[in-house]
């Protein structure tokens with residue numbers, strides 16, 4: 450159905466539901482928040498790129514890479530901590546802590562994660578610095594964008610995209626180094642001897658890094674990432690966010706006008722510096738919005754303008770909605786620390802800390818010996834020629850230390866029963882047997898338990914004890930089946 454020009458606006462179909470992206474050419478700025486952003490960027494990138502190269506001595510039986518996800522050996526190494534597959538709850542605990550940690554940060558300082566430490570923010574910031582390095586600051590980049598495709602522009606773009614590609618390659622390359630011995634994989638990668646999955650992973654991560662950080666940038670935060678929506682639900686009137694104090698700034702007008710009629714104008718001189726430095730290209734003066742990642746660069750920009758025109762800083766500042774209302778009524782400003790240390794934040798922090806302490810306690814008290822038992826249930830028992838009843842089991846003996854250990858398997862709670870294994874003849878059957886388990890290994894043992902004629906079906910236990918100075922042990926209960934039944 451076609452609508453006529455005389456129809457009201459809301460009845461007209463929009464020409465398009467798609468709004469083309471307007472490139473963001475943010476201006477260089479210096480200030481406290483920008484310096485803090487630099488520090489976070491350098492530290493996080495350094496951690497990411499350097500960590501796989503850190504060596505950590507774990508003895509001759511374990512890898513010497515400080516952080517390693519050893520998929521083949523089914524282990525996760527992080528400095529002195531070694532997580533086995535059956536201890537995955539530690540990883541789950543860390544993920545839960547990471548999630549609650551985001552709650553803590555958001556309730557205390559708003560979207561600080563988005564503004565400073567999110568990988569999308571860090572890499573976008575890095576690519577924006579490359580733009581500035583190659584093409585110049587905001588005005589030069591805007592001119593170049595509008596300029597026709599001359600040889601010079603092609604060469605400049607080619608050079609810049611080559612740097613993008615290099616960053617993508619280094620990023621994807623660093624990722625795979627977390628999954629194998631870094632120096633070996635690095636050499637294999639460039640000699641063409643690495644596994645195909647390594648090349649495929651690097652190719653995918655290079656592509657995603659360049660696409661998301663180099664080209665899509667703020668669109669990821671505004672349209673793709675669910676976190677801003679979740680955060681919006683977690684924030685309240687006491688949460689800190691970057692705010693333009695309109696009661697102080699409005700009515701905005703040029704410095705010239707403001708100087709002529711100071712009673713008519715507020716502190717905002719409409720210089721748009723805050724908009725020009727914004728990495729997501731928004732105007733914070735229009736109020737809180739999902740595109741604001743609270744990086745606070747607009748605070749740096751506006752503080753500088755206020756200093757230049759001799760007005761107090763903080764026209765744009767970190768503030769809560771509650772504080773804004775109070776200040777708008779003329780009440781004195783409150784310290785932002787009040788928003789950080791409040792009951793809600795403390796509760797989140799308490800939960801986060803409790804999980805962390807529980808994990809630390811579990812890590813500190815866990816043993817490096819573990820036993821698992823699986824009984825044969827088909828057949829559940831066998832009658833021996835002497836009338837004894839035999840049950841068979843598969844035992845898994847874990848030695849989680851980086852040295853071979855002798856261990857003792859014993860039967861508890863089954864009077865008169867004897868035990869032997871697939872490595873020991875029945876003539877040597879006894880109430881306990883010794884087995885050596887190699888360093889950092891799981892040893893599978895077939896175990897046979899024979900109980901005298903007349904034994905009733907009953908619960909009993911296997912115990913595993915390390916025969917060394919630590920004497921760590923583990924006990925697993927299971928059932929002994931007999932023809933007599935329970």
Ligand code: SF4
Nearest residue numbers: 717718720721723751
């Ligand atoms: S930087 Fe400050 S003075 Fe300039 S437009 Fe933004 S809010 Fe107004």
Ligand code: SF4
Nearest residue numbers: 727741742744745747
């Ligand atoms: S409005 Fe300010 S705080 Fe928000 S993203 Fe832009 S520069 Fe950062």
